[in-house]
């Protein structure tokens with residue numbers, strides 16, 4: 001069973017009011033994400049060790065293996081983008097009370113959480129991701145990963161939110177201004193309801 005591009009959980013025009021235009025979603029979902037899925041399926045087809053494995057299994061088994069780097073990059077990016085689409089909403093930016101309480105406990109304040117996330121996102125040199133994760137110690141933390149890597153591979157915790165900081169994610173809407181994209185993402189696009197629901 002080949003991997004498939006999941007449909008967006010909203011219309012391509014849905015996030016325009018929040019600062020992510022239809023063309024960005026058209027290209028990012030329809031071209032970039034699709035390309036990762038197509039490449040991953042190509043590797044699975046010609047690699048016995050990958051056949052029948054779940055996406056999560058492929059991400060974990062290819063992580064840190066030099067000869068599997070292209071497999072990891074594409075599997076990781078497929079996993080990351082599935083989360084990314086869910087991590088945004090047309091009603092984004094609203095933080096449920098229970099999550100606000102937990103963010104305040106673990107970061108000091110919502111503002112300090114956002115500052116930490118923004119720092120992670122803007123100091124990731126080149127392409128990569130910033131994450132809000134729930135660590136195995138039960139604490140929320142912010143991490144960043146390069147390229148297609150993610151907290152599932154590194155074992156840093158359960159990813160609750162992931163923000164793509166590769167230029168294709170923001171260049172049409174924010175040009176070269178990654179800090180503005182990230183601030184806007186946290187304030188207007190991030191789906192904190194989804195993040196909280198994943199905490200279980």
Ligand code: MN3
Nearest residue numbers: 032164166169
């Ligand atoms: Mn991307």
